[in-house]
Amino acid sequence: xxxxxxxxxxxxxxxxxxxxxxxxxxxxxxxxxxxxxxxxxxxxxxxxxxxxxxxxxxxxxxxxxxxxxxxxxxxxxxxxxxxxxxxxxxxxxxxxxxxxxxxxxxxxxxxxxxxxxxxxxxxxxxxxxxxxxxxxxxxxxxxxxxxxxxxxxxxxxxxxxxxxxxxxxxxxxxxxxxxxxxxxxxxxxxx
Numbered sequence: 001x002x003x004x005x006x007x008x009x010x011x012x013x014x015x016x017x018x019x020x021x022x023x024x025x026x027x028x029x030x031x032x033x034x035x036x037x038x039x040x041x042x043x044x045x046x047x048x049x050x051x052x053x054x055x056x057x058x059x060x061x062x063x064x065x066x067x068x069x070x071x072x073x074x075x076x077x078x079x080x081x082x083x084x085x086x087x088x089x090x091x092x093x094x095x096x097x098x099x100x101x102x103x104x105x106x107x108x109x110x111x112x113x114x115x116x117x118x119x120x121x122x123x124x125x126x127x128x129x130x131x132x133x134x135x136x137x138x139x140x141x142x143x144x145x146x147x148x149x150x151x152x153x154x155x156x157x158x159x160x161x162x163x164x165x166x167x168x169x170x171x172x173x174x175x176x177x178x179x180x181x182x183x184x185x186x187x188x189x190x191x
Contacts, residue, residue: 091116102141105154113140123188128172135172138165143185 094116101109110133114121120143121136131139141151148162155162166181175184 099144102144102146103154105156110137110140113137113144117143117189119189120185124173124185127174127188131172135169138169139181139185142166142181145182 094112098109098112098116101112110121117140120140124131124136124139138151141154146154148159148166151157152159152162157165167177169181170177170179173184175181
């Protein structure tokens with residue numbers, strides 16, 4: 001029986017040792033898995049942090065670039081507004097000179113008109129290439145907004161003669177008699 005007890009004790013010791021070894025291996029595996037998880041978490045956190053910093057840097061530079069572009073655009077707009085004001089003053093001065101030439105029935109009127117408003121004569125000649133210089137002068141006077149009475153006064157004509165001239169001009173331009181010449185001429189350039 002002694003051998004039986006000794007064998008039994010030995011077997012129990014072996015079972016206990018095997019159990020302890022299994023528990024120890026499980027603990028080591030848990031510790032290793034925990035370390036691996038911590039390392040993976042640290043790597044992922046580092047990558048996320050790096051990407052966040054890179055994204056913030058990119059957004060900062062984009063924002064800075066947009067602000068710079070906005071400032072440049074504002075400067076260009078300001079410059080264009082200044083140029084527009086200067087051009088408006090020049091046009092106003094040229095317009096006054098043109099009106100004075102028209103009032104004086106000056107022969108340079110048509111030349112100055114075509115210089116300031118080149119599209120008007122061009123569009124009229126596209127409609128009817130046979131328009132005379134006198135027709136173009138008459139159209140220019142109407143385009144500037146002069147009334148029939150004013151045109152008669154500036155060109156030393158009778159009011160009735162101006163009306164007849166308007167009627168003949170409508171025929172040359174293939175317009176009905178109810179079409180307002182002023183609005184028609186203005187619409188040529190607006191289109």
